[in-house]
Amino acid sequence: MEHADSAPSLSSRGGSEIESNYLETGLYITSFAATISVAALFAVGLLFITLLIALAFMLQSCQSRSSGVIQLLETSNDYGYCKVFALHAELNALETDEFPKVCKTLAIQYVKEGQYLRDLKLTMSVAESYLSSLAPQNDGLDVVLIDLDDIFLSNPCTRQLHNRLGQHDMNEWAEEAKHLKRMLVLGLYKKLQARGWSLILITRKPEEQRNAVQENLVDAGYGGWSSLIMRSDAEMQMASWEYLSGKRAHLQNQSFRITSVISSQLDALTGPCIGKRNFKLANPIYYRLKDQNNSIQLLR
Template structure:
Protein backbone atom coordinates (compact mmCIF):
# COMPACT_ATOMS: atom_id res chain seq x y z
CA UNK A 1 0.00 0.00 0.00
CA UNK A 2 1.32 3.37 -0.91
CA UNK A 3 2.20 6.07 1.52
CA UNK A 4 -0.82 8.05 0.33
CA UNK A 5 -3.17 5.20 1.15
CA UNK A 6 -1.79 4.84 4.70
CA UNK A 7 -2.28 8.54 5.31
CA UNK A 8 -5.92 8.43 4.17
CA UNK A 9 -6.65 5.46 6.44
CA UNK A 10 -5.27 7.26 9.49
CA UNK A 11 -7.38 10.32 8.73
CA UNK A 12 -10.51 8.15 8.34
CA UNK A 13 -9.88 6.39 11.66
CA UNK A 14 -9.38 9.67 13.50
CA UNK A 15 -12.59 11.05 12.00
CA UNK A 16 -14.52 7.98 13.02
CA UNK A 17 -13.36 8.24 16.63
CA UNK A 18 -14.20 11.91 16.77
CA UNK A 19 -17.66 11.29 15.35
CA UNK A 20 -18.26 8.45 17.85
CA UNK A 21 -17.37 10.70 20.75
CA UNK A 22 -19.85 13.32 19.63
CA UNK A 23 -22.64 10.74 19.28
CA UNK A 24 -21.94 9.21 22.71
CA UNK A 25 -22.33 12.52 24.50
CA UNK A 26 -25.96 12.75 23.44
CA UNK A 27 -27.17 9.89 25.80
CA UNK A 28 -27.67 10.98 29.45
CA UNK A 29 -28.90 8.58 32.27
CA UNK A 30 -31.45 10.40 34.58
CA UNK A 31 -32.56 9.12 38.12
CA UNK A 32 -36.34 9.03 39.23
CA UNK A 33 -39.50 6.92 38.98
CA UNK A 34 -42.51 6.79 36.80
CA UNK A 35 -46.08 7.45 38.25
CA UNK A 36 -49.38 7.24 36.46
CA UNK A 37 -51.91 10.10 36.75
CA UNK A 38 -54.29 7.94 38.83
CA UNK A 39 -51.59 7.14 41.38
CA UNK A 40 -50.61 10.81 41.54
CA UNK A 41 -54.22 11.77 42.23
CA UNK A 42 -54.45 9.29 45.12
CA UNK A 43 -51.14 10.49 46.56
CA UNK A 44 -52.16 14.17 46.50
CA UNK A 45 -55.59 13.36 48.00
CA UNK A 46 -53.89 11.50 50.84
CA UNK A 47 -51.65 14.46 51.57
CA UNK A 48 -54.64 16.84 51.68
CA UNK A 49 -56.59 14.48 53.97
CA UNK A 50 -53.65 14.16 56.35
CA UNK A 51 -53.34 17.95 56.48
CA UNK A 52 -57.03 18.39 57.27
CA UNK A 53 -56.88 15.75 60.00
CA UNK A 54 -53.84 17.42 61.53
CA UNK A 55 -55.55 20.81 61.59
CA UNK A 56 -58.68 19.25 63.10
CA UNK A 57 -56.60 17.60 65.80
CA UNK A 58 -54.87 20.87 66.68
CA UNK A 59 -58.21 22.73 66.89
CA UNK A 60 -59.69 19.97 69.10
CA UNK A 61 -56.72 20.08 71.45
CA UNK A 62 -57.00 23.86 71.72
CA UNK A 63 -60.73 23.66 72.54
CA UNK A 64 -60.16 20.90 75.11
CA UNK A 65 -57.41 22.90 76.77
CA UNK A 66 -59.59 26.00 76.97
CA UNK A 67 -62.47 23.95 78.39
CA UNK A 68 -60.23 22.41 81.05
CA UNK A 69 -58.96 25.83 82.04
CA UNK A 70 -62.52 27.17 82.32
CA UNK A 71 -63.67 24.23 84.43
CA UNK A 72 -60.64 24.52 86.67
CA UNK A 73 -61.28 28.21 87.18
CA UNK A 74 -64.92 27.46 88.00
CA UNK A 75 -63.94 24.90 90.66
CA UNK A 76 -61.65 27.42 92.31
CA UNK A 77 -64.39 30.05 92.33
CA UNK A 78 -66.93 27.58 93.74
CA UNK A 79 -64.56 26.46 96.48
CA UNK A 80 -63.91 30.07 97.41
CA UNK A 81 -67.64 30.80 97.54
CA UNK A 82 -68.23 27.69 99.65
CA UNK A 83 -65.49 28.79 102.03
CA UNK A 84 -67.18 32.16 102.44
CA UNK A 85 -70.57 30.58 103.00
CA UNK A 86 -69.18 28.09 105.54
CA UNK A 87 -67.64 30.95 107.50
CA UNK A 88 -70.90 32.91 107.40
CA UNK A 89 -72.95 29.87 108.41
CA UNK A 90 -70.74 29.35 111.45
CA UNK A 91 -71.20 33.00 112.43
CA UNK A 92 -74.98 32.69 112.13
CA UNK A 93 -75.09 29.40 114.03
CA UNK A 94 -73.16 30.78 117.00
CA UNK A 95 -75.29 33.91 117.04
CA UNK A 96 -78.36 31.68 117.21
CA UNK A 97 -76.85 29.46 119.91
CA UNK A 98 -76.21 32.53 122.04
CA UNK A 99 -79.61 34.04 121.24
CA UNK A 100 -78.06 37.21 119.83
CA UNK A 101 -81.11 39.05 118.57
CA UNK A 102 -80.45 41.39 115.66
CA UNK A 103 -76.91 40.07 115.12
CA UNK A 104 -75.40 41.52 111.95
CA UNK A 105 -73.54 39.09 109.73
CA UNK A 106 -70.43 40.41 107.96
CA UNK A 107 -71.29 42.19 104.72
CA UNK A 108 -69.10 39.75 102.81
CA UNK A 109 -71.71 37.08 103.59
CA UNK A 110 -74.44 38.69 101.50
CA UNK A 111 -73.29 37.48 98.08
CA UNK A 112 -72.62 33.85 99.18
CA UNK A 113 -75.99 33.80 100.96
CA UNK A 114 -77.80 34.84 97.79
CA UNK A 115 -75.84 32.40 95.64
CA UNK A 116 -76.64 29.57 98.10
CA UNK A 117 -80.36 30.01 97.39
CA UNK A 118 -80.31 31.17 93.77
CA UNK A 119 -77.84 28.45 92.80
CA UNK A 120 -80.18 25.70 94.05
CA UNK A 121 -78.05 24.39 96.92
CA UNK A 122 -80.56 25.48 99.56
CA UNK A 123 -83.37 23.56 97.84
CA UNK A 124 -81.12 20.49 97.61
CA UNK A 125 -80.23 20.67 101.34
CA UNK A 126 -83.88 21.15 102.21
CA UNK A 127 -84.91 18.14 100.13
CA UNK A 128 -82.25 15.98 101.80
CA UNK A 129 -83.50 17.00 105.24
CA UNK A 130 -87.08 16.23 104.26
CA UNK A 131 -86.01 12.79 103.06
CA UNK A 132 -84.32 12.18 106.42
CA UNK A 133 -87.52 13.13 108.28
CA UNK A 134 -89.69 10.96 106.04
CA UNK A 135 -87.34 8.01 106.51
CA UNK A 136 -87.69 8.36 110.28
CA UNK A 137 -91.48 8.48 110.20
CA UNK A 138 -91.62 5.52 107.87
CA UNK A 139 -90.36 3.49 110.85
CA UNK A 140 -92.39 5.22 113.58
CA UNK A 141 -96.17 4.82 113.46
CA UNK A 142 -98.90 6.78 115.27
CA UNK A 143 -100.15 3.50 116.74
CA UNK A 144 -96.91 3.25 118.73
CA UNK A 145 -98.16 6.14 120.87
CA UNK A 146 -101.83 7.02 120.53
CA UNK A 147 -101.20 10.34 122.31
CA UNK A 148 -98.19 11.23 120.19
CA UNK A 149 -98.21 14.47 118.18
CA UNK A 150 -95.83 16.19 115.79
CA UNK A 151 -95.02 19.88 116.34
CA UNK A 152 -94.15 21.94 113.24
CA UNK A 153 -93.06 25.58 113.45
CA UNK A 154 -94.45 27.64 110.56
CA UNK A 155 -93.29 31.25 111.01
CA UNK A 156 -90.67 31.27 108.27
CA UNK A 157 -93.08 29.87 105.68
CA UNK A 158 -94.87 33.18 105.19
CA UNK A 159 -93.68 36.75 105.08
CA UNK A 160 -94.85 38.51 108.24
CA UNK A 161 -93.37 41.90 107.42
CA UNK A 162 -95.74 44.38 105.71
CA UNK A 163 -92.94 46.41 104.10
CA UNK A 164 -93.61 49.35 101.83
CA UNK A 165 -93.02 49.20 98.10
CA UNK A 166 -90.03 51.52 98.49
CA UNK A 167 -88.48 49.14 100.99
CA UNK A 168 -89.02 46.21 98.67
CA UNK A 169 -87.52 48.09 95.73
CA UNK A 170 -84.45 48.94 97.77
CA UNK A 171 -84.16 45.35 98.92
CA UNK A 172 -84.46 44.08 95.35
CA UNK A 173 -81.43 46.15 94.40
CA UNK A 174 -79.35 43.83 96.54
CA UNK A 175 -81.03 40.62 95.37
CA UNK A 176 -81.99 39.81 98.97
CA UNK A 177 -85.73 40.14 98.47
CA UNK A 178 -85.76 37.64 95.60
CA UNK A 179 -83.53 35.36 97.63
CA UNK A 180 -85.96 35.41 100.58
CA UNK A 181 -88.95 34.86 98.29
CA UNK A 182 -87.37 31.88 96.54
CA UNK A 183 -86.24 30.36 99.85
CA UNK A 184 -89.73 30.64 101.34
CA UNK A 185 -91.33 29.13 98.25
CA UNK A 186 -88.93 26.18 98.33
CA UNK A 187 -89.49 25.55 102.03
CA UNK A 188 -93.27 25.98 101.81
CA UNK A 189 -93.51 23.42 99.02
CA UNK A 190 -91.50 20.77 100.85
CA UNK A 191 -93.01 21.40 104.30
CA UNK A 192 -96.46 21.07 102.76
CA UNK A 193 -95.40 17.75 101.23
CA UNK A 194 -94.16 16.57 104.61
CA UNK A 195 -97.34 17.79 106.30
CA UNK A 196 -99.57 15.91 103.86
CA UNK A 197 -97.52 12.71 104.26
CA UNK A 198 -97.72 12.88 108.05
CA UNK A 199 -101.46 13.53 107.90
CA UNK A 200 -101.94 10.58 105.55
CA UNK A 201 -100.01 8.38 107.97
CA UNK A 202 -102.40 9.38 110.76
CA UNK A 203 -100.19 11.71 112.80
CA UNK A 204 -101.92 14.53 114.74
CA UNK A 205 -100.08 17.75 113.90
CA UNK A 206 -99.79 20.91 115.99
CA UNK A 207 -98.67 24.03 114.17
CA UNK A 208 -96.62 26.51 116.21
CA UNK A 209 -96.17 30.23 115.60
CA UNK A 210 -94.33 32.86 117.61
CA UNK A 211 -96.52 35.60 116.23
CA UNK A 212 -99.07 37.20 118.59
CA UNK A 213 -102.53 35.70 118.78
CA UNK A 214 -103.95 38.84 117.20
CA UNK A 215 -102.54 37.52 113.91
CA UNK A 216 -104.42 34.21 114.13
CA UNK A 217 -106.93 34.98 111.39
CA UNK A 218 -104.19 36.17 109.01
CA UNK A 219 -102.04 33.13 109.76
CA UNK A 220 -104.99 30.79 109.27
CA UNK A 221 -105.76 32.36 105.90
CA UNK A 222 -102.13 31.93 104.83
CA UNK A 223 -102.17 28.28 105.85
CA UNK A 224 -105.41 27.48 104.06
CA UNK A 225 -104.31 29.34 100.92
CA UNK A 226 -101.07 27.34 100.89
CA UNK A 227 -102.94 24.03 101.10
CA UNK A 228 -102.74 23.12 104.79
CA UNK A 229 -105.87 21.43 106.09
CA UNK A 230 -106.94 19.54 109.21
CA UNK A 231 -104.27 20.46 111.76
CA UNK A 232 -105.01 19.53 115.36
CA UNK A 233 -104.12 22.91 116.82
CA UNK A 234 -102.55 26.25 115.93
CA UNK A 235 -100.59 27.59 118.89
CA UNK A 236 -99.63 31.27 118.91
CA UNK A 237 -98.19 33.72 121.42
CA UNK A 238 -100.56 34.76 124.18
CA UNK A 239 -100.64 38.28 125.55
CA UNK A 240 -98.83 37.28 128.74
CA UNK A 241 -96.06 35.67 126.68
CA UNK A 242 -94.82 38.86 125.00
CA UNK A 243 -91.63 38.94 127.04
CA UNK A 244 -90.88 35.25 126.62
CA UNK A 245 -88.26 34.48 124.00
CA UNK A 246 -86.28 31.59 122.55
CA UNK A 247 -86.05 28.24 124.26
CA UNK A 248 -88.25 29.34 127.15
CA UNK A 249 -91.17 29.94 124.77
CA UNK A 250 -90.84 26.43 123.28
CA UNK A 251 -90.63 24.83 126.73
CA UNK A 252 -93.76 26.68 127.84
CA UNK A 253 -95.69 25.50 124.80
CA UNK A 254 -94.44 21.94 125.27
CA UNK A 255 -95.68 21.99 128.87
CA UNK A 256 -99.10 23.15 127.67
CA UNK A 257 -99.29 20.30 125.16
CA UNK A 258 -98.15 17.68 127.64
CA UNK A 259 -100.49 19.09 130.26
CA UNK A 260 -103.36 18.06 127.97
CA UNK A 261 -102.10 14.48 127.94
CA UNK A 262 -100.22 14.48 124.63
CA UNK A 263 -96.64 13.45 123.94
CA UNK A 264 -94.51 15.38 121.47
CA UNK A 265 -92.83 12.78 119.29
CA UNK A 266 -90.98 15.28 117.12
CA UNK A 267 -90.34 19.01 116.75
CA UNK A 268 -89.60 20.27 113.24
CA UNK A 269 -88.30 23.82 113.05
CA UNK A 270 -85.72 26.04 111.35
CA UNK A 271 -84.67 27.54 114.69
CA UNK A 272 -82.06 26.06 116.99
CA UNK A 273 -83.87 26.87 120.25
CA UNK A 274 -86.85 24.75 119.20
CA UNK A 275 -84.94 21.57 118.37
CA UNK A 276 -82.73 21.86 121.47
CA UNK A 277 -85.70 20.86 123.63
CA UNK A 278 -84.80 17.31 124.64
CA UNK A 279 -87.12 14.64 125.96
CA UNK A 280 -86.95 10.82 126.00
CA UNK A 281 -88.66 9.40 122.97
CA UNK A 282 -88.52 12.72 121.08
CA UNK A 283 -86.75 13.04 117.72
CA UNK A 284 -86.23 16.62 116.56
CA UNK A 285 -85.26 17.93 113.13
CA UNK A 286 -83.80 21.29 112.16
CA UNK A 287 -84.58 22.52 108.67
CA UNK A 288 -81.77 24.33 106.84
CA UNK A 289 -82.02 28.11 107.03
CA UNK A 290 -80.93 30.49 104.28
CA UNK A 291 -78.79 33.37 105.43
CA UNK A 292 -80.26 35.91 103.04
CA UNK A 293 -83.02 36.77 105.51
CA UNK A 294 -80.34 37.74 108.03
CA UNK A 295 -79.71 40.86 105.91
CA UNK A 296 -83.22 42.12 106.40
CA UNK A 297 -81.93 45.13 108.30
CA UNK A 298 -78.53 45.39 106.62
CA UNK A 299 -78.91 47.45 103.44
CA UNK A 300 -76.03 49.88 103.53
CA UNK A 301 -74.23 49.00 100.30
CA UNK A 302 -75.02 46.77 97.33
CA UNK A 303 -73.03 43.62 96.60
CA UNK A 304 -71.35 42.46 93.43
CA UNK A 305 -73.53 40.51 90.98
CA UNK A 306 -73.80 36.85 91.81
Protein backbone atom coordinates in the same frame (compact mmCIF):
# COMPACT_ATOMS: atom_id res chain seq x y z
CA MET B 1 -4.94 9.35 6.44
CA GLU B 2 -8.20 10.88 5.61
CA HIS B 3 -9.93 7.94 7.04
CA ALA B 4 -7.71 8.03 10.08
CA ASP B 5 -8.35 11.70 10.66
CA SER B 6 -12.03 11.23 10.34
CA ALA B 7 -12.24 8.56 13.03
CA PRO B 8 -10.92 10.69 15.84
CA SER B 9 -13.12 13.43 14.64
CA LEU B 10 -16.16 11.23 14.98
CA SER B 11 -14.90 9.99 18.27
CA SER B 12 -14.47 13.51 19.44
CA ARG B 13 -17.94 14.47 18.42
CA GLY B 14 -19.34 11.32 20.04
CA GLY B 15 -17.61 12.25 23.28
CA SER B 16 -19.09 15.68 23.14
CA GLU B 17 -22.60 14.32 22.69
CA ILE B 18 -22.16 11.87 25.53
CA GLU B 19 -20.84 14.61 27.82
CA SER B 20 -23.68 16.85 26.80
CA ASN B 21 -26.17 14.14 27.56
CA TYR B 22 -24.50 13.53 30.94
CA LEU B 23 -24.65 17.20 31.84
CA GLU B 24 -28.27 17.46 30.80
CA THR B 25 -29.12 14.34 32.79
CA GLY B 26 -27.25 15.68 35.80
CA LEU B 27 -29.18 18.93 35.76
CA TYR B 28 -32.49 17.03 35.56
CA ILE B 29 -31.72 14.89 38.60
CA THR B 30 -30.64 17.90 40.66
CA SER B 31 -33.90 19.74 39.84
CA PHE B 32 -36.02 16.74 40.88
CA ALA B 33 -34.12 16.40 44.14
CA ALA B 34 -34.63 20.09 44.85
CA THR B 35 -38.36 19.73 44.22
CA ILE B 36 -38.55 16.78 46.62
CA SER B 37 -36.57 18.72 49.22
CA VAL B 38 -38.84 21.75 48.96
CA ALA B 39 -41.92 19.56 49.24
CA ALA B 40 -40.45 17.80 52.26
CA LEU B 41 -39.60 21.08 53.94
CA PHE B 42 -43.13 22.36 53.28
CA ALA B 43 -44.64 19.21 54.77
CA VAL B 44 -42.41 19.45 57.84
CA GLY B 45 -43.31 23.11 58.24
CA LEU B 46 -47.03 22.35 57.93
CA LEU B 47 -46.71 19.53 60.45
CA PHE B 48 -44.85 21.82 62.82
CA ILE B 49 -47.53 24.51 62.54
CA THR B 50 -50.24 21.90 63.12
CA LEU B 51 -48.36 20.64 66.16
CA LEU B 52 -48.08 24.17 67.55
CA ILE B 53 -51.82 24.74 67.09
CA ALA B 54 -52.61 21.42 68.80
CA LEU B 55 -50.31 22.27 71.69
CA ALA B 56 -51.93 25.70 72.02
CA PHE B 57 -55.40 24.12 72.24
CA MET B 58 -54.17 21.55 74.74
CA LEU B 59 -52.58 24.26 76.87
CA GLN B 60 -55.77 26.33 76.77
CA SER B 61 -57.81 23.27 77.74
CA CYS B 62 -55.47 22.49 80.64
CA GLN B 63 -55.66 26.08 81.82
CA SER B 64 -59.47 26.00 81.66
CA ARG B 65 -59.54 22.76 83.62
CA SER B 66 -57.11 24.10 86.16
CA SER B 67 -59.15 27.26 86.46
CA GLY B 68 -62.29 25.18 86.91
CA VAL B 69 -60.66 23.05 89.60
CA ILE B 70 -59.40 26.14 91.41
CA GLN B 71 -62.80 27.78 91.15
CA LEU B 72 -64.46 24.57 92.41
CA LEU B 73 -62.08 24.42 95.34
CA GLU B 74 -62.68 28.09 96.13
CA THR B 75 -66.46 27.56 95.94
CA SER B 76 -66.18 24.50 98.14
CA ASN B 77 -64.11 26.41 100.68
CA ASP B 78 -66.55 29.33 100.61
CA TYR B 79 -69.48 26.97 101.08
CA GLY B 80 -67.83 25.31 104.06
CA TYR B 81 -67.02 28.69 105.59
CA CYS B 82 -70.56 30.00 105.06
CA LYS B 83 -72.08 26.84 106.48
CA VAL B 84 -70.08 27.25 109.67
CA PHE B 85 -70.74 30.98 109.78
CA ALA B 86 -74.51 30.44 109.36
CA LEU B 87 -74.54 28.23 112.45
CA HIS B 88 -72.41 30.77 114.29
CA ALA B 89 -74.76 33.59 113.22
CA GLU B 90 -77.82 31.68 114.37
CA LEU B 91 -76.30 30.75 117.72
CA ASN B 92 -75.36 34.36 118.37
CA ALA B 93 -78.36 36.05 116.70
CA LEU B 94 -76.15 38.17 114.47
CA GLU B 95 -77.59 40.98 112.40
CA THR B 96 -77.91 40.74 108.61
CA ASP B 97 -75.13 43.25 107.99
CA GLU B 98 -72.68 40.98 109.80
CA PHE B 99 -73.22 38.19 107.27
CA PRO B 100 -70.38 37.99 104.66
CA LYS B 101 -71.32 39.06 101.15
CA VAL B 102 -69.91 35.88 99.61
CA CYS B 103 -72.34 33.84 101.69
CA LYS B 104 -75.31 35.77 100.32
CA THR B 105 -74.09 35.01 96.80
CA LEU B 106 -73.74 31.33 97.61
CA ALA B 107 -77.20 31.34 99.17
CA ILE B 108 -78.68 32.44 95.84
CA GLN B 109 -76.75 29.71 94.02
CA TYR B 110 -77.85 27.19 96.64
CA VAL B 111 -81.49 27.78 95.68
CA LYS B 112 -81.10 28.37 91.93
CA GLU B 113 -78.96 25.28 91.34
CA GLY B 114 -81.46 23.00 93.07
CA GLN B 115 -79.42 21.90 96.08
CA TYR B 116 -81.81 23.62 98.50
CA LEU B 117 -84.74 21.63 97.11
CA ARG B 118 -82.77 18.37 97.34
CA ASP B 119 -81.83 19.05 100.96
CA LEU B 120 -85.43 19.90 101.85
CA LYS B 121 -86.73 16.73 100.23
CA LEU B 122 -84.13 14.65 102.04
CA THR B 123 -85.07 16.08 105.44
CA MET B 124 -88.77 15.59 104.73
CA SER B 125 -88.11 12.02 103.68
CA VAL B 126 -86.20 11.25 106.87
CA ALA B 127 -88.94 12.83 109.02
CA GLU B 128 -91.70 11.00 107.19
CA SER B 129 -89.85 7.69 107.42
CA TYR B 130 -89.39 8.04 111.16
CA LEU B 131 -92.93 9.19 111.97
CA SER B 132 -94.51 6.55 109.71
CA SER B 133 -92.75 3.89 111.76
CA LEU B 134 -94.64 5.03 114.86
CA ALA B 135 -98.33 4.65 115.65
CA PRO B 136 -99.94 7.48 117.64
CA GLN B 137 -102.35 6.46 120.38
CA ASN B 138 -106.05 7.10 120.03
CA ASP B 139 -106.13 9.65 122.86
CA GLY B 140 -104.85 12.42 120.58
CA LEU B 141 -101.98 13.30 122.95
CA ASP B 142 -99.17 12.24 120.61
CA VAL B 143 -98.28 15.48 118.85
CA VAL B 144 -95.90 16.79 116.20
CA LEU B 145 -94.95 20.42 116.76
CA ILE B 146 -94.46 22.37 113.50
CA ASP B 147 -92.83 25.79 113.35
CA LEU B 148 -95.35 27.95 111.51
CA ASP B 149 -92.78 30.64 110.72
CA ASP B 150 -91.19 28.18 108.30
CA ILE B 151 -94.35 28.32 106.23
CA PHE B 152 -95.40 31.97 106.29
CA LEU B 153 -93.54 35.21 106.82
CA SER B 154 -95.06 38.42 108.09
CA ASN B 155 -95.38 41.25 105.58
CA PRO B 156 -93.10 43.66 107.52
CA CYS B 157 -90.30 41.10 107.42
CA THR B 158 -90.84 40.48 103.74
CA ARG B 159 -90.58 44.21 103.01
CA GLN B 160 -87.39 44.52 105.06
CA LEU B 161 -85.83 41.58 103.24
CA HIS B 162 -86.83 43.19 99.94
CA ASN B 163 -85.08 46.41 100.93
CA ARG B 164 -81.92 44.62 102.06
CA LEU B 165 -81.46 42.34 99.08
CA GLY B 166 -83.12 44.26 96.25
CA GLN B 167 -85.84 43.39 93.74
CA HIS B 168 -83.75 40.94 91.70
CA ASP B 169 -82.61 38.82 94.63
CA MET B 170 -86.06 38.84 96.15
CA ASN B 171 -87.65 37.56 92.96
CA GLU B 172 -84.88 35.14 92.08
CA TRP B 173 -84.43 33.19 95.27
CA ALA B 174 -86.26 34.41 98.36
CA GLU B 175 -89.73 33.85 96.98
CA GLU B 176 -88.68 30.59 95.37
CA ALA B 177 -87.17 29.33 98.63
CA LYS B 178 -90.34 30.17 100.57
CA HIS B 179 -92.52 28.49 97.96
CA LEU B 180 -90.45 25.29 97.94
CA LYS B 181 -90.50 25.02 101.71
CA ARG B 182 -94.22 25.80 101.92
CA MET B 183 -95.14 23.09 99.42
CA LEU B 184 -92.92 20.42 100.97
CA VAL B 185 -94.08 21.15 104.50
CA LEU B 186 -97.67 20.99 103.26
CA GLY B 187 -97.05 17.56 101.76
CA LEU B 188 -95.61 16.25 105.02
CA TYR B 189 -98.39 17.97 106.98
CA LYS B 190 -101.12 16.13 105.07
CA LYS B 191 -99.37 12.76 105.34
CA LEU B 192 -98.96 13.08 109.11
CA GLN B 193 -102.55 14.19 109.46
CA ALA B 194 -103.74 11.17 107.48
CA ARG B 195 -101.83 8.87 109.84
CA GLY B 196 -103.63 10.25 112.87
CA TRP B 197 -100.98 12.55 114.33
CA SER B 198 -102.14 15.60 116.26
CA LEU B 199 -100.46 18.62 114.66
CA ILE B 200 -99.73 21.70 116.75
CA LEU B 201 -98.57 24.85 114.96
CA ILE B 202 -96.47 27.39 116.83
CA THR B 203 -95.43 30.87 115.72
CA ARG B 204 -93.50 33.81 117.09
CA LYS B 205 -96.20 36.19 115.86
CA PRO B 206 -98.41 38.04 118.38
CA GLU B 207 -101.85 36.82 119.40
CA GLU B 208 -103.49 39.87 117.85
CA GLN B 209 -102.67 38.48 114.39
CA ARG B 210 -104.51 35.19 115.00
CA ASN B 211 -107.40 35.82 112.59
CA ALA B 212 -105.08 36.76 109.74
CA VAL B 213 -102.78 33.79 110.38
CA GLN B 214 -105.69 31.34 110.48
CA GLU B 215 -107.06 32.74 107.23
CA ASN B 216 -103.67 32.39 105.53
CA LEU B 217 -103.35 28.81 106.74
CA VAL B 218 -106.73 27.77 105.43
CA ASP B 219 -106.13 29.48 102.08
CA ALA B 220 -102.81 27.64 101.71
CA GLY B 221 -104.35 24.25 102.46
CA TYR B 222 -103.27 23.88 106.08
CA GLY B 223 -106.46 22.89 107.86
CA GLY B 224 -107.44 20.61 110.70
CA TRP B 225 -104.62 21.49 113.10
CA SER B 226 -105.02 20.54 116.75
CA SER B 227 -103.82 23.85 118.13
CA LEU B 228 -102.32 27.15 117.02
CA ILE B 229 -99.94 28.67 119.57
CA MET B 230 -99.19 32.42 119.36
CA ARG B 231 -97.44 34.95 121.59
CA SER B 232 -99.25 36.85 124.25
CA ASP B 233 -98.36 40.49 124.95
CA ALA B 234 -96.24 39.45 127.94
CA GLU B 235 -94.36 36.88 125.86
CA MET B 236 -93.43 39.43 123.21
CA GLN B 237 -90.61 40.65 125.45
CA MET B 238 -89.16 37.16 125.87
CA ALA B 239 -86.34 35.71 123.79
CA SER B 240 -87.63 33.38 121.12
CA TRP B 241 -86.00 30.26 122.56
CA GLU B 242 -87.41 31.04 126.00
CA TYR B 243 -90.91 31.55 124.63
CA LEU B 244 -90.78 28.35 122.55
CA SER B 245 -89.36 26.14 125.28
CA GLY B 246 -91.95 27.54 127.73
CA LYS B 247 -94.76 26.57 125.37
CA ARG B 248 -93.35 23.07 124.99
CA ALA B 249 -93.16 22.72 128.76
CA HIS B 250 -96.78 23.87 129.03
CA LEU B 251 -97.86 21.22 126.51
CA GLN B 252 -96.00 18.56 128.42
CA ASN B 253 -97.66 19.65 131.67
CA GLN B 254 -101.01 19.15 129.93
CA SER B 255 -100.04 15.49 129.29
CA PHE B 256 -99.22 15.95 125.62
CA ARG B 257 -96.45 13.69 124.34
CA ILE B 258 -94.22 15.68 121.96
CA THR B 259 -92.93 13.13 119.48
CA SER B 260 -91.14 15.54 117.17
CA VAL B 261 -90.41 19.21 116.54
CA ILE B 262 -89.96 20.30 112.91
CA SER B 263 -88.32 23.65 112.24
CA SER B 264 -85.55 25.33 110.28
CA GLN B 265 -84.74 27.60 113.22
CA LEU B 266 -82.37 26.65 115.96
CA ASP B 267 -84.27 28.40 118.75
CA ALA B 268 -87.21 26.02 118.20
CA LEU B 269 -84.96 22.99 118.64
CA THR B 270 -83.13 23.95 121.83
CA GLY B 271 -84.07 23.96 125.50
CA PRO B 272 -86.15 21.51 127.55
CA CYS B 273 -89.17 19.43 126.54
CA ILE B 274 -88.20 18.83 122.94
CA GLY B 275 -89.39 15.80 121.01
CA LYS B 276 -88.01 12.29 120.95
CA ARG B 277 -86.58 13.00 117.52
CA ASN B 278 -86.49 16.46 115.96
CA PHE B 279 -85.84 17.62 112.41
CA LYS B 280 -84.12 20.80 111.25
CA LEU B 281 -85.04 21.93 107.76
CA ALA B 282 -82.44 23.29 105.38
CA ASN B 283 -82.03 27.06 104.93
CA PRO B 284 -80.31 29.08 102.23
CA ILE B 285 -79.31 31.87 104.60
CA TYR B 286 -79.87 33.20 108.10
CA TYR B 287 -81.44 36.59 108.82
CA ARG B 288 -82.44 38.32 112.00
CA LEU B 289 -85.11 40.91 111.35
CA LYS B 290 -87.54 42.87 113.49
CA ASP B 291 -91.12 43.58 112.54
CA GLN B 292 -93.15 46.68 113.33
CA ASN B 293 -94.10 45.25 116.71
CA ASN B 294 -90.40 44.84 117.63
CA SER B 295 -90.80 41.07 117.75
CA ILE B 296 -87.81 39.11 116.55
CA GLN B 297 -88.32 37.14 113.36
CA LEU B 298 -85.79 34.61 112.17
CA LEU B 299 -85.90 34.48 108.42
CA ARG B 300 -84.11 32.14 106.05
